[in-house]
Amino acid sequence: MDEIDVPPSFICPISLEIMKDPVTVPTGITYDRESIEKWLFSGKNTACPVTKQVISDCELVPNHTLRRLIQSWCTLNACHGIERIPTPKPPISKDQITKLLDDAKSPFQQMKCLRRLRSIASGNATNKRCMESSGAIEFLASIVSDSDSTAVDEALNTLYILQLSEAALKNLMCRNGDFVVSLTRVMQRGSYECRAYAILLLKSMLEIADPMQLIGLRPELFVELIRVLQDKISQQASKATLKLLVSISPWGRNKSKAAEAGAVPILVDMLLDSSQRRTCEIILTVLDEVCKCAEGRSELLKHAAGLAVVSKKILRVSQVANQRAVRILWSISKFCATCNVLQEMVQLGIVAKLCLVLQVECGHKTKEKAREVLKLHARVWMNSPCIPSNLLSSYPA
Numbered sequence: 001m002d003e004i005d006v007p008p009s010f011i012c013p014i015s016l017e018i019m020k021d022p023v024t025v026p027t028g029i030t031y032d033r034e035s036i037e038k039w040l041f042s043g044k045n046t047a048c049p050v051t052k053q054v055i056s057d058c059e060l061v062p063n064h065t066l067r068r069l070i071q072s073w074c075t076l077n078a079c080h081g082i083e084r085i086p087t088p089k090p091p092i093s094k095d096q097i098t099k100l101l102d103d104a105k106s107p108f109q110q111m112k113c114l115r116r117l118r119s120i121a122s123g124n125a126t127n128k129r130c131m132e133s134s135g136a137i138e139f140l141a142s143i144v145s146d147s148d149s150t151a152v153d154e155a156l157n158t159l160y161i162l163q164l165s166e167a168a169l170k171n172l173m174c175r176n177g178d179f180v181v182s183l184t185r186v187m188q189r190g191s192y193e194c195r196a197y198a199i200l201l202l203k204s205m206l207e208i209a210d211p212m213q214l215i216g217l218r219p220e221l222f223v224e225l226i227r228v229l230q231d232k233i234s235q236q237a238s239k240a241t242l243k244l245l246v247s248i249s250p251w252g253r254n255k256s257k258a259a260e261a262g263a264v265p266i267l268v269d270m271l272l273d274s275s276q277r278r279t280c281e282i283i284l285t286v287l288d289e290v291c292k293c294a295e296g297r298s299e300l301l302k303h304a305a306g307l308a309v310v311s312k313k314i315l316r317v318s319q320v321a322n323q324r325a326v327r328i329l330w331s332i333s334k335f336c337a338t339c340n341v342l343q344e345m346v347q348l349g350i351v352a353k354l355c356l357v358l359q360v361e362c363g364h365k366t367k368e369k370a371r372e373v374l375k376l377h378a379r380v381w382m383n384s385p386c387i388p389s390n391l392l393s394s395y396p397a
Contacts, residue, residue, distance in 0.1 A: 004080055010070050014039055014049050022067050025062040027051045033088070037125035060126060062090070086316055087210070088110040092128040104139065114143075114154040121161040128162050137168050145182040152186060156197040169205050173213055180205070180221065187224040190296050196237040196326035199228055203244045215252035222254070222261035229266050238270075242282045249289035256293045264299035272309050280317045284310070284324035285387035291331045300328070301336060311350045315362065317376055322368045326357065326373070333373045346386045371396045 012019050021033040027048040033040075039045050040055065047054050067087070074084040098122070104113035114140065117136060120127050131137070136158075143155040164172075172179050183198045190198065206214065206392035245263070248254050254284045264287070271283045287310070290296035300306040307329070314325045329350060332341065347353055357370040374381065375396050382395055 004077055004082070007073070008074065009254050010397050011215070012036075017086075018087045019066070019070060022063040022070070024063050024270065025060065026055055027053050030066060033060060033126070034124070041125040041129055060091075061323050062088075087122075091124065092120050094130055094134045097131055097136055098296050101134070101139050103134060110151055113152065114158065116156040118154060118161060121158050122341065131162060132165065132168055137162070137164065137172070141172060141179055141182075144186065145178060153191065153194050153197075154236050156194055156201065157188065160197045160200055164204065166208050168325065169208050173205050175208050181218070184218065184221045184224055187228070188220075192231070192233045194227060195224075196233050197239050199225075199233075199240050199244070203240045203247075206244060207247055211251055214248050214254070217248060217252075217254060217257070219257050219261065222257040223265070226258070226261045226263050228265055229270065230262075239279070239282070242279075242286060245286045246282060246289070250287060255290050256295045258286075259291050259293060259295035259299050262299075265303050268300070268309050271313065273306065277318050277321070280313055281320045281324065284313065284321050284328070288324045288327050288331075288341060291328050293343045295337070297336050298354060299331055300332065301341065307332065307344060308348050311348060311353050315360065319366070321348065322357070322362045323369070326354070326366050330369050330373050333376050337377060342376055342380050346381060346384050349386070351381045351384065352387050352391050355395055358396070359391070 006018060009030075010018050012022075012035050013029065014031060014035040017032070017035075019030075019032040022030050023033045023036065024030045025036065025048055027050070029048055029050045031049075036049075037060075039049060067085075071084055071087075074082050078084070098118075099119075100113050100116055104117075105110045117131070117140075121131060140155040140159050143151050144159070162168075166290070181201065183202050186198045187195045206217075225241050225245060228237055232238065245258060249258055267283050267287050267290075271280060271287070274280050274283065287296075287300070291300055300310075310325050310328050313321050315322060329345075333345070353371045354374055358367055358374075378395070387395075
């Protein structure tokens with residue numbers, strides 16, 4: 001391939017590879033469709049990569065002449081192992097999407113049209129953008145909100161495949177919170193697959209929501225989020241749920257809502273079973289947030305293995321895990337320091353572990369928190385026979 005001269009006009013300016021589906025943008029420059037779609041539809045770029053001119057209304061016009069030239073060149077160089085590029089299928093048009101949406105209003109044609117919409121969404125970024133600008137998202141959202149049939153599964157699946165832009169996600173959030181309620185309802189009575197799609201869509205929506213919307217989240221949503229973790233629907237759904245809890249827990253009373261929904265015992269059990277670094281870090285991050293409220297701390301202390309599991313992860317996972325776990329222990333020792341709790345922390349080896357943290361390299365912030373915890377209850381812990389003598393030397397004065 002390196003020995004064959006490729007005409008410069010065949011090379012995409014972005015990817016520097018031979019074009020398979022050349023298209024021309026309004027600035028007159030031709031690119032490969034896949035490359036320019038990734039550039040323009042990612043939401044980060046609005047200008048032509050070559051001319052740097054802003055493209056306000058990007059219509060990708062197929063360059064049939066150049067495509068035929070490339071195909072002819074491929075045929076002429078077949079002896080060198082060059083395969084002829086296939087003629088690409090034309091992208092979907094707004095008129096076609098509009099007709100499908102109109103036909104889908106008929107109960108007899110709805111499922112057939114929804115499957116067709118899902119197929120179109122799976123095609124390419126142009127199709128997704130075309131569906132978004134043709135009102136397909138609003139139609140699919142209305143089905144999720146108003147229907148109890150199997151159409152909900154199809155609609156949610158398609159919404160997930162569309163990989164909605166930030167603007168589209170904000171529009172969904174602006175439906176007076178109704179769509180979040182609808183997704184919560186789907187999670188209450190939907191199939192495992194349907195619940196998974198609802199979680200993935202919720203995660204995308206709530207990550208770009210404003211603080212007032214996050215503060216107003218209903219307790220029922222937290223109940224369903226915890227139920228997803230408990231039911232172990234899928235690894236992808238569990239990770240999305242944990243990340244969602246990380247992003248929404250800091251706002252308003254969301255920590256308490258999560259604790260009241262039963263988050264702590266489920267998270268502790270997950271932490272006990274998990275050996276993956278990133279998963280442990282996320283679980284500890286959620287626990288750290290939830291333990292900032294009284295309800296969360298109470299639930300952690302109620303769990304027979306709560307303190308033991310948290311302390312076990314210190315110095316065994318990562319710097320991030322160390323920091324989160326020590327902060328959880330700081331919250332417990334500062335706000336729940338009964339005689340029984342302090343004695344349990346000594347017996348479980350937590351105090352010794354905190355002394356060890358001061359002796360090893362595990363981050364300045366983590367050491368400072370560990371030092372704070374040890375200083376808080378030095379009178380109770382310092383002369384304990386449970387702390388090895390080699391660690392007592394590091395006990396802060």
